[in-house]
Amino acid sequence: MPGRLSLAAARQRISSGDIEPLYLVTGEDEAGMSALATALADSVEEDFRAFNVQRFYGSDGGVRLASVLDAASTLPLLSPRRVVLLLQAERVLAARKRPAAGAEAADDEEGESDEGGGEVKSPAGDLALLKVYAKSPHPHAAVAVFASGLQKVFEGLASEAAVVVCEPSFDALRSLAQEHGVRFEPGAVDLLRARAGADAGRLRADAERVVLYAAGRQVITREHVAEVTGRAAAAGGGQLWKEIANRNTAAALREMGLEFDEGAVPYMMLGLLRSVVERTVASRDLPRALDLVLRTDLALKTSGGEPRVLLERLVVELCGMGRA
Missing domain, CATH: 1.10.8 (Helicase, Ruva Protein; domain 3)
Structure with missing residues (x-):
């Protein structure tokens, strides 16, 4: 049902299977927005997510709303719905007010003042397309647009879409x-x-x-x-190295999750895993371990998957190998 929803209400509905065709998500709680995106992706059965969950990032050059909605038009495969997420959508739907030298040209665009940080200029084409799509969204897809600083723009579409405002809360x-x-x-x-x-x-x-x-x-x-x-003051990755060296799969995956939450760089993590391979893997397993490291390195460099997933798979493989 269209309308304004709290983050908790939106997540509760998603967990119960009540999923809207269009979500417009904004606010200052980045962790909450990320949790909502994860909940939507997880609403698709795990075995079929690779075919039915697609993420776009507004920070990637060339991403436009039209390409996002085009992806949503594809019918789901072995699943009741597709989930299409546009993250950092403010890069697509809004641009900060131009300097005085470009004021004359900026006046030709639709503008709208929003809370926090001055005037926001919204590209007419993408916003117009969003408004048209909101009137008749694809029934087989759940499209979610995540953008900071567009609360007023999104609330103007609350009669046709589920608008979720994520505000930090001490609850x-x-x-x-x-x-x-x-x-x-x-x-x-x-x-x-x-x-x-x-x-x-x-x-x-x-x-x-x-x-x-x-x-x-x-x-x-x-x-x-x-x-x-208190981990921030500790040497990064030390505990992860230890858990993999001891072949503690669950503990190693938990440590990797914490490292990513603290902003670990995937390539640095891969270097740490290579160190574990070189120093702890049995000679009979060493060729396969190094091959896995090289394959993971190539996948990271060619966008062959989500970095966290690629590295977690490597950790699982390494924890199953013999120790030197």
């Missing part, structure tokens, strides 16, 4: 606890809030990292929080 701990079936001890809550201060976005991000780290535990303690949030 994040409660919602995460309910979502993952865990309980935060008072000491854990106090430490998370003390570290985040007034930054609700950081509170949610830190809490999500702690939940990931404590996967399988029903109670989140102060010690869990201290270990995860």
Whole structure:
């Protein structure tokens, strides 16, 4: 049903299978927006996501709304729907006000003032196309457009699309606890809030990292929080190297997830994995391990898959090999 939805309401509907054909998502809670994108992608059965989930990034040169909607027109394969995500859509749908020298030309474009950061100039073509699509979206697809700073533009389409405004909230701990079936001890809550201060976005991000780290535990303690949030001062990748060297697959994948959450660079991660191969893999498995590293390197350089997925697969393979 079109209209304005909270982030929690949108995620609840998606988890129950009530998925809208068009989502317009904006706000300042980047972690919340990312979680919503993941929930939509996960609504497609895992075995068929490669065929039915497509992501576009506004930061990629040449990406336009027309190409996104064209992808949505393709019928799903062995699935009830396709999911098409346009992330960083503000790069496509809006451009900041031009300098004075270009003011005359800028006046020829449609403009709209939005909260935070001055006037926003919206390219008429892409916005007009979005408005046309909102009137008659493809029933076999779920299209989600994620853009910062376009709340007023999106709310103007609330009668025809699901508009989700993601704002940081200090209720994040409660919602995460309910979502993952865990309980935060008072000491854990106090430490998370003390570290985040007034930054609700950081509170949610830190809490999500702690939940990931404590996967399988029903109670989140102060010690869990201290270990995860204190990692920034530690040598990057050290614990990941150790877990792979010890062939602890689950722990290694958990550490890799934390490294990515902290902004690890994929190529640096690959270098760390190569070090593990050279120093810990048995000689009988070494040729295959090095071949996997080279294949992963090539895939990273040629956009042969999502970096995190490629590296996680490599970790699983390495943890199954003999030790030197």
